Amino acid sequence: xxxxxxxxxxxxxxxxxxxxxxxxxxxxxxxxxxxxxCSAFTFLVAPAASxxxxxDDVMAGVFGEHPExxxxxxxxxxxxxxxxxxxxxxxxxxxxxxxxHKSLLRFDTPELHxxxxxxx
Amino acid sequence: xxxxxxxxxxKYKMLTRDLDWEFSYQDRKEAFPYEEYEGIKITxxxxxxxxxxxxxxxxWKYQAExxxxxxxxxxxxxxxxxxxxxxxxxxxxxLKVFLGGVTPVExxxxxxxxxxxxxxxxxGARVACQMQSIDELRHVQxxxxxxxxxxxxxxxxxxxxGMQDKVWYMSVPTSFFHDARSSxxxxxxxxxxxxxxxxxxxxxxxxxxxxxxxxxxxxxxTFGFSSQSDEARHMTLGLxxxxxxxxxxxxxxxxxxxxxxxxxxxGTRVLGIVSMMMDYMLPNKVMSWREAWEIYFEQAGGxxxxxxxxxxxxxxxxxxxxxxxxxxxxxxxxxxxxxFGEAAGFHTWIPSDKELDWLSEKYPQTFxxxxxxxxxxxxxxxxxxxxxxxxxxxxxxxxxxxxxxxTEVDDPTMLVYRSTEYKGEKYHFCSDGCHDIFVDEPEKFxxxxxxxxxxxxxxxxxxxxxxxxxxxxxMDVGVDNLDMKGSPDELRWKEWKSA
Ligand SMILES: [Fe+2]
Ligand SMILES: [Fe+2]
Ligand SMILES: [Zn+2]
Numbered sequence: 001x002x003x004x005x006x007x008x009x010x011x012x013x014x015x016x017x018x019x020x021x022x023x024x025x026x027x028x029x030x031x032x033x034x035x036x037x038c039s040a041f042t043f044l045v046a047p048a049a050s051x052x053x054x055x056d057d058v059m060a061g062v063f064g065e066h067p068e069x070x071x072x073x074x075x076x077x078x079x080x081x082x083x084x085x086x087x088x089x090x091x092x093x094x095x096x097x098x099x100x101h102k103s104l105l106r107f108d109t110p111e112l113h114x115x116x117x118x119x120x
Numbered sequence: 121x122x123x124x125x126x127x128x129x130x131k132y133k134m135l136t137r138d139l140d141w142e143f144s145y146q147d148r149k150e151a152f153p154y155e156e157y158e159g160i161k162i163t164x165x166x167x168x169x170x171x172x173x174x175x176x177x178x179x180w181k182y183q184a185e186x187x188x189x190x191x192x193x194x195x196x197x198x199x200x201x202x203x204x205x206x207x208x209x210x211x212x213x214x215l216k217v218f219l220g221g222v223t224p225v226e227x228x229x230x231x232x233x234x235x236x237x238x239x240x241x242x243x244g245a246r247v248a249c250q251m252q253s254i255d256e257l258r259h260v261q262x263x264x265x266x267x268x269x270x271x272x273x274x275x276x277x278x279x280x281x282g283m284q285d286k287v288w289y290m291s292v293p294t295s296f297f298h299d300a301r302s303s304x305x306x307x308x309x310x311x312x313x314x315x316x317x318x319x320x321x322x323x324x325x326x327x328x329x330x331x332x333x334x335x336x337x338x339x340x341x342t343f344g345f346s347s348q349s350d351e352a353r354h355m356t357l358g359l360x361x362x363x364x365x366x367x368x369x370x371x372x373x374x375x376x377x378x379x380x381x382x383x384x385x386x387g388t389r390v391l392g393i394v395s396m397m398m399d400y401m402l403p404n405k406v407m408s409w410r411e412a413w414e415i416y417f418e419q420a421g422g423x424x425x426x427x428x429x430x431x432x433x434x435x436x437x438x439x440x441x442x443x444x445x446x447x448x449x450x451x452x453x454x455x456x457x458x459x460f461g462e463a464a465g466f467h468t469w470i471p472s473d474k475e476l477d478w479l480s481e482k483y484p485q486t487f488x489x490x491x492x493x494x495x496x497x498x499x500x501x502x503x504x505x506x507x508x509x510x511x512x513x514x515x516x517x518x519x520x521x522x523x524x525x526x527t528e529v530d531d532p533t534m535l536v537y538r539s540t541e542y543k544g545e546k547y548h549f550c551s552d553g554c555h556d557i558f559v560d561e562p563e564k565f566x567x568x569x570x571x572x573x574x575x576x577x578x579x580x581x582x583x584x585x586x587x588x589x590x591x592x593x594x595m596d597v598g599v600d601n602l603d604m605k606g607s608p609d610e611l612r613w614k615e616w617k618s619a
Contacts, residue, residue, distance in 0.1 A: 003561045004304065006157050012563035014545055016570065020577045028515045028548065033533045035490075036497060038456040039524040040535065041512035044576045062512035082539070082546070102546040104515075104537060118493035119533030 018101040025101040027094065029059055032108040033119040036066055040104070047095035051088045068112045080106040135175040140243035152241040158304035161369035165242030168364055171356035172248050179251055183258065186346050190262060193342045198269050207335040208403035209274070209613040210604055215267060215340065216276045216466040217401075218328065221293045221393060223263045224284035228297035229312060230256035236305040248357050249309075255350040262346060266339040274609050276466050279594040283465060286580070287593050288571035289393065289457075291521050295568065296390050300383075302564070307379050309361045315383035318358030319424065321351060322416040323391055327398045327406060334404040366431040373432045378560070384436030385553035388445075389520035395450035396457065399479065400471060408482035413446045438553045444529045447483055451491040452525045458498065459510040460523075463585055465595050467604040470498050490532050507603055513572045513585075518547045519554035519565055526550040542566065 003010050018025050025047050030040030043058050055074075063069050079086040082103050089097055099105065114120040126134065143151060155162070174182075196202075206212070230253050237249035271277040284290045300311040329344035362380075365372045395409040407415075425435040436442075454468075461468035471479065476495060479487045501508045514523035526536040538549040542562045549555040558565045574580050581592035589595045599608055 003563045004158055006153060010563055012565075012567045014543070014566045015568065016573045016577075017545065022578065024576075026573065026576065030515070030535060030537070032535075035455075035527075035533065035535075036494065036508075037510060038452065038459045038514065040515040040537075042515050042572050042576065043512065062510065065508065065511065083537075100546070102548070104539065104546075104548060106537070114493075114533075115497045116493040118490065120493045120497055 016102070027099055028102070028104045030106045031063055032106055034066060034114050036115060036120050037063070045094060048093050050091050050093060051097065052090040054094060067115065071112065072109050073111060076110055078108045078110065132175055136170060136247050137243055139247065148241065152239060154239045154305050155241050158306050159375055160306045160365060161371050162241065163368055165244070167367065168242050168244040169360055170244045170248060171360040172251055172353050174251065186349070190342055190346045194265055194339060197339045202338055203270055203273050204616060205336040209609050210401065210467070210469065211335045211337065211403050212270060212274045212609065213466040214331065214397045214401040215270055217393060217397060219263065219267045219277055220280040220283050220287070220290050220465065223260055223280060225293045225297045226256050226259040226263065228301060230260065232297070232301045232308055232312060235301070236308050239305045252354055252357060255354070259347050259350070262343045266343045269339060275596060276600040282594045286571070287465060288463065291569065291571050292393070293390055295521050296386055299386070306365065310376065310379040311383040313354060313358035314362045315380065315387050317351065317354045319384065319421055320387045320391065321355065322420070323412055324394055325351065326416065327394060327412055330406040331398065331402045334406050335402060362428070366433065377433055380433065381437040382557050385438060385557065386520060388442045389522055389554070392449050392453045392522060396453040399450035400454040405478060409450045410446050410482060413443070418443065441529055445526065447486045448527060448532055451487065452527065455494055456523050456525050460514065461603060462509040462601055463589060465593065465600045467602065467607050467609065469604040470495055470502065486532065513575065515548065516570045516572050517550035517554050518568050518570065519549055519557050521568065521570060522550055524548065524550045
């Protein structure tokens with residue numbers, strides 16, 4: 001189904017196409033069951049950035065506010081990339097491991113249940 | 121010889137239906153080019169029943185009387201420093217959200233009704249829409265005049281018009297109306313007159329007007345009552361349009377159902393901000409948002425959809441999900457604003473202990489389990505001198521533009537993530553409802569102007585948030601935003617009260 005218009009064919013301008021981000025791309029990251037953060041975050045990153053810098057610089061910069069962040073056991077973390085189980089390689093680039101423009105990355109920390117064990 | 125004075129019936133006829141004429145040398149289809157493309161079939165416009173039953177001259181007379189009374193009260197309010205009678209300065213923050221979120225969409229309603237008031241082939245529908253258009257313009261004006269008194273004494277009310285299509289949370293109501301106004305004329309009426317003004321309007325106006333009354337704000341109470349008599353006519357138009365479309369042709373039924381589904385869902389997402397005002401921003405509470413939903417949607421809406429069933433119309437899709445989420449919506453929304461209180465044009469705060477207990481009582485299934493712990497964390501951080509402000513930018517829903525704060529009905533500790541791919545691009549949604557709306561009209565919603573993405577594209581005046589807020593949003597940074605505690609609003613209030 002497409003937009004009903006008076007025009008024969010109607011094509012919308014894709015406002016968030018990757019070209020509009022000047023060489024960078026978006027990636028969304030959410031920490032499951034840690035609702036101190038009301039939603040996942042939107043980050044502007046270089047496709048050539050390593051996963052390590054995404055995790056230790058970009059993500060740490062916002063998720064680091066959480067009292068549990070320093071205690072995360074990264075070996076047991078389960079990742080989802082665009083809904084599929086995913087094993088990140090720390091020193092590979094985002095682009096090389098399929099983290100594309102507007103990809104959603106979620107991580108779950110099975111030993112940590114949030115502030116007051118309430119998923120916060 | 122004609123009588124000098126027309127009787128009421130003739131006058132009504134001549135000033136409404138008689139304003140139409142037969143097209144003798146122009147093609148009627150070219151005169152009303154938007155009337156058919158939505159697929160709606162109208163077989164007989166004369167069956168349209170005028171919902172307003174007013175002629176223009178009577179309309180001017182009534183409205184002028186209303187204005188006279190209203191402005192007399194505004195004058196008295198200003199002369200008596202009426203703002204000093206409000207319950208608590210926190211209350212004014214609800215007015216800031218109202219002025220930025222509601223007043224500009226009243227203006228969009230005025231524009232939208234002026235447009236469709238030209239485009240319908242039936243004169244009855246045209247006249248009704250033109251009158252409503254003028255009503256909506258009056259609402260804009262009276263709201264601005266009511267708020268201008270508060271603007272002299274409180275921060276954050278000075279640039280509502282500049283903020284309405286730029287600031288991240290204002291884009292929610294703004295884009296709602298952009299969607300409706302860029303739809304065809306019948307969808308516009310279904311969206312605004314039926315779904316918004318008939319089905320959901322009480323959830324906006326009752327909390328506000330009762331909220332104003334409970335919190336000593338006579339200016340808002342007065343403009344509320346003044347527009348309520350207009351609203352009654354608008355609701356009649358909303359009911360007339362759906363019945364008229366359903367009675368005109370059976371092919372209209374599935375089209376109308378789709379619009380009912382879409383606009384109900386969009387409406388509930390817009391109401392998130394109202395839910396938070398009711399439960400968190402009103403110092404003197406009227407009722408809980410959950411209770412308002414039960415009275416004004418579940419009971420009233422239930423009866424309405426029972427009535428519409430004979431046309432083959434079903435209650436809106438996902439109504440069960442929306443209703444289940446009403447136990448969560450206000451808590452999630454206020455937490456969203458508390459998280460991003462640094463980037464908001466009004467103040468946020470931790471509820472008092474008394475308020476936390478009120479929330480526990482009103483939301484026995486959800487508050488203590490899911491939401492009180494967040495406030496305990498916020499209190500702990502505040503006590504340590506680190507008031508929590510989230511540092512990043514949130515992920516937004518591509519349809520409703522609300523931050524993706526929604527949680528799953530069967531597990532409120534899990535955020536809802538829905539997505540789709542269209543022409544190789546990824547799109548994310550807060551709900552199945554928003555997902556379905558996108559998938560139905562992707563070429564429309566690939567154009568969504570998402571405030572977070574716009575900042576990151578560099579289209580909002582700067583790379584850091586403070587520059588965006590100062591230069592692009594026109595906020596007085598450090599004054600309009602941040603916590604209520606220690607704000608200039610709070611300090612001034614204390615001075616006035618100790619004087
Ligand atoms: Fe209005
Ligand atoms: Fe209205
Ligand atoms: Zn949404």
